[in-house]
Amino acid sequence: MSDFLNLSGKRALITSGTKGAGAATVDLFRELGARVLTTARSFPANSSADLFVAADLSTSEGCFTVAEAVRGQLGGVDIIVHMLGGSSSPAGGFSALGDSDWHKELDLNLFPPVRLDRELIPGMIAQGSGVVIHVSSIQRLLPLPEATTAYAAAKAALSTYSKSLSKEVSPKGVRVVRVSPGWIETEASVKLARRLADEAGTDVEGGKKIIMDSLGGIPLGRPSSPTEIANLVAFLSSDRASSITGAEYVIDGGTVPTV
Incomplete structure (x- = not known):
């Protein structure tokens, strides 16, 4: 019997792939046969230099560096998994958030996918195939006002952008899917x-x-465990999910209380 999931021969970019769900996804993709390039701000001790690029994706320069590495080291890309995300905003509600806090959340949670997609999706369109996974968060639906208002708003913007992108590029062979974890x-x-x-x-x-x-x-x-997130991302990236695009998959243990 053949393996249910097989990513053999696929070229993948997985951002923020050295810790947590990102690292679990990198490991699973490689186990399933994909050639994976991943990123972080600095080289981890256990990474192969030819499959890793150090870059600050919160900057346009960092995104361009990663896109160039994808083109140079992988010769293009079949799967992009935008794992990067997080929040460093202070507690204290909306009044504690200055302009710099808002910019930091948008620069980390929204602009890296926007910039990398702009660089790399044209190549997917040219080859007639590709998968883009935007990792959002259930906080776009359930923001925690004490500390994560800006983060939740950035993830909501990412979700809206992702849906719009899917409507534009799916007819050209590129699937775009959202994964929204709860607490990992x-x-x-x-x-x-x-x-x-x-x-x-x-x-x-x-x-x-x-x-x-x-x-x-x-x-x-x-x-959820990092491995459970990776399992969902791998399925959605595979040919087993070939008719899935423009959709959001929540993986939160039932946290979101609405239908």
Whole structure:
């Protein structure tokens, strides 16, 4: 019996691929036969130099550097997975967010996909095929006003951009799909759980419950793992999902309470 998923021969760019869900996706894509180039701001100790480019994707120069590496090292691209994202805004609600905070969130969560797509999708159109995965967040639907208003707004903008792009390029052979995770149990999120636990005088599991409660609860009772995110991205990137485009796939353990 043949393998259900096979990415053999596919050329993939996966941004922010050295930690968390990004690293899990890089590992899975390579296991499935894809040739993967990934990025981060600095070289990790365990990466092969010919499949990694150091760049700051929050800048136009960094995006151009990565696009040139894709063209030079892969000779083009079949799959783009925009994993990069995050928030560094201060707590305190909308009034605590200055212009610089808003610009940082947009520069990290919206403009890298916009810039890289503009550089690389024309090549996909020319070859008549390609897949673009935009990793958004359930916070575009469930923003946390104390700390993530700007992040959530940037992800909402990414989602709208992604849908519009899909309508433009799908007739030309390029599928565009959104993946919206909820809370993912990464090293960073466990570190946050520990800090919250210390502040509340409880253990790590208690810290995790604090996070889940802040999201309104997770019916599944736990966060998603990086591997579970990678599994979904791999399926959507594969020929098994060849009629899927313009859609959003939420992977959040049931956190979003609406239909």
